[in-house]
Amino acid sequence: MANTNINKILHPFYESQIDLWQQYRLVGEGGEAFLDAYLERRTYEHNFPARKKLSYIPSIAKSDLIQICNSIRQRLVDVLRTGGSESYIAASAGNNLGVDRKGLSMSRFMGSDDVLFELVMLGRVGVYIDAPLFNGTPTLQDVRELGLSPYLYTYPAENIRAWAYDPNEPGKFLKLLLLDHVEVANNEFGLVQDYQERYRFYEKDPESGLVTVSFFDKDGKQVDRNGDPANAPEELSIGYIPFVLLELSHSLLADIARHQISLLNLASADVKYVWEGNIVFLAEQYDPNAPEAFMSNLRMADESQGGTDLSSATETSRLPERLFLGTTKGMRVAKGIEYPKYIAPDTGPLEASMLKQKRIEEQIHSIIHLNLTSIQGHTAGASETKRWEESREEDGLKVIGEELETAENMIAFFWELYEGVDPGAAQKKRAKITYPQTYEYRSYQDRYEEAGAISKIAAEIPSPQGRKEIAKVMVYDLLNNRVPSETLRQIQTEIDNSVGLITDPTQLYRLVEGGVVSPQTAAVLLGFADDEAEKAEEARVRRATLIALAQQQATGPAGVKDLATTSASDENKTNKDATRELKGKQARKTGSNRLPDAT
Secondary structure, three states: OOOOOHHHOOOHHHHHHHHHHHHHHHHHHOHHHHHHHHOOOOOOOOOHHHHHHHOOOOOHHHHHHHHHHHHHHOOHHHOEEEOOOHHHHHHHOOOOOOOOOOOOOHHHHHOOHHHHHHHHHHOEEEEEEEOOOOOOOOOHHHHHHHOOOOEEEEEEHHHEEEEEEOOOOOOOEEEEEEEEEEEEEOOOOOOEEEEEEEEEEEEEOOOOOOEEEEEEEOOOOEEOOOOOEOOOOEEOOOOOOOEEEEEEOOOOOOOOHHHHHHHHHHHHHHHHHHHHHOOOEEEOOOOOOOHHHHHHHHHHHHHHOOOOOOOOOOHHHHHHHHHOOOOOOOOOOOOOOOOOEEEOOOOHHHHHHHHHHHHHHHHHHHHHHHHHHOOOEOOHHHHHHOOOOOOOHHHHHHHHHHHHHHHHHHHHHHHHHHOOOOOOOOHHHOOEEEOOOOOOOOOHHHHHHHHHHHHHHHOOOOOHHHHHHHHHHHHHHHHOOOOOHHHHHHHHHHHHHOOOOOOOHHHHHHHHHOOOOOHHHHHHHOOOOOOHHHHHHHHHHHHHHHHHHHHHHOOOOOOOHHHOOOOHHHHHHHHHHHHHHHHHHHHHHHOOOOOOOOO
16 A cells, blocks of 8 residues: 555544544543643733642533433443343453453443543544454354454544545444554563554455455554554455444533633632732831831830830831730820731632632533533434433433444444354344433432432321332432342332331331331331241240349349339249240240240
8 A cells, every 4th residue: 555644634524623622631531731731821920830739620520521421320230231142241241351351341341431431521432343363254162262252442532533434334434544552662671661653544345345454653654563564454354344433413511611721710810819818917007297206106115115225226127026026015006096907818809709610610510411401412313212302411311321322232243243243144143232211310419318308298198009109209219220120120019018118116116015016017117027026025025034033033132022012922923924924935836735844
C-alpha cells in the first residue's frame, strides 16, 4: 500500500467535534488537567501560582454523570443473556479471564468507566472485538485448549479517526481508521517507559470478502503489528470489521462545560479573597490639624502607667506599640473623638460571588437533566420505544440502556464469527441479550425518604390489603435496582401471604401481653419458625421451675422464704405443680403417657 499520509486523514465529523470532546473530557474527568487548562490569571495578578495552589476543582458535572451511570449499573443485574457459545457464556460470567482478559464479566465491562461513562461524557465510544492470531478458523476445541476465545477493549472518541459505513449493511463498517498508543519498553529491564502512536486501517476486501488490517507509525509509514517495516496488510479470518460504535445524539455535558469553567474561576477568586483578606486591622480617627494634642494624649497615657517619656518619639515609631498593649492595658481617648476599632474586609463581594456560584451549580444540574430527557440513540430501536411526550429522565436512561443492548448483541455477533459460527445459523443457537425496560433516576437517599413517608401513611389505612400494597411500594422503593427482579417478586409474594403487617417487636410484645395477638403469630411476623413460640413457652416454664426450686432451697436473709406470703407447704405444692405441668407438656409433645424421669 502506498504511503498516503494516512495519519493526517480525519472524518469531517471528527474535525468538527474534537475540540468539544477535549473540553468535555477535561470537565467530566476533572483533576489537575482541568485546573491547568481553564484557571485564568487575573489582570495585574502578581502571585497567580499561589492562588492556583489554593484552588479546588468543583466537579459538579462529574457527580451528576456518576449518578446517571449508577442508575444504569444498578439495573445490569437484570440483563438476560441466552444462547451463545461456551466461551462466550463463560466469559460473560467473568470466567476464563472474562471478556477483556482482565477478569471482567460482560455486565461489568459494559457498565465500566471505559464504556458507560465515556458514552455519557462524550456521546460516543468504540469497542473492538479481537482474538489471538490463528491460521485458519479455530474450532471449539482449539478455543478451549489454546485459549483462543475473543476479547474486548475500548477506543475513546478521540482515537476513532475516520470511517466509512457499508451502504448495504447500516451499522457495519466498510473502512475504519483507529489510533493506538503502544507501550514502549526499556531495552535493559523490559519495563514500560513510554507510549508510541500507531495507526490501524481496516478495510473489507471486495474480492475475498475478508477484512484486512494495515499498521502505520506516527509518520505514516507502513509497519507490521510489532512495529517493523512492512509492505502488505494482514488478513483477518472474518468478513466484517469487528468494531462496535456506541453513540448518542449528544454528550450529556453539552452546554455545561463553560458553566463549570466559570465556577472554577469564581471559586478560586473567592478562596484567594478569603485567604488574603482574613486579617483585621486597627483604625483610629484623629484630628490632622492638632498633632501636638494627639501626641500629648499618648504621653499622658504612658506616664499614668509608669512608662517612659514619649517626647522624643514620633507618631509613626510609637503609635503601633501603644495601640497593641493587650487586654489589661488601654489608652485614653479625648472627648468627641471616636475610639480605635478593628475593621474587617467587606463581605459583600464574597456573598455575591457565592450566590452566583450557587446559581451556576443549579444550572448545571438543570441542563444535565434536560440533556438526559432529550437524548437519542443512533439505533432504530431507541426512537421506537422512547416516550417523547413525557420527556422524563427515565426515558433518557432507557435510551442509554438500549444503546448498550444493541452494542452487546453486535459484540456477540462478532464473537461468534471469530469462532466460526455461521451468521445464518438458527437464532436459538446464537446469543441474545435483553436489557431491562425500566430505569429510575433517583438516589438511594431519595428512595429511603420516600419509603419513610409512605410508612407513616400505612398505619392509617383501615384495609389490610391496602397496607400490604403500601408495604410492597416501600419494598420496591428500597430494593428496586439493588436486587434481582426475581428476588423482588419473591419478597412481594411473601408480603401478600403474610398473616399481618406489624413487625415492630415492641408493638408485638404489647399486643401479646394484651391478648390481641398470639405468641405464635408474633413469632411468625418477626421471621421465626412456626414452632418457635411453643419452644419459647417450654423454655419459660423450665426457667420458672428452676427458679422456683432454687428459691425453695434458699435460706438466710438472702432467701425468699422470709419474704414469702405463703406457707412452705403451699410453696412446695406450687413447685410440684409447675414441674408436673412441664413434664406433661413434654410427654404430650413426644406422644408418650409416661412422665419423664425427674432431674
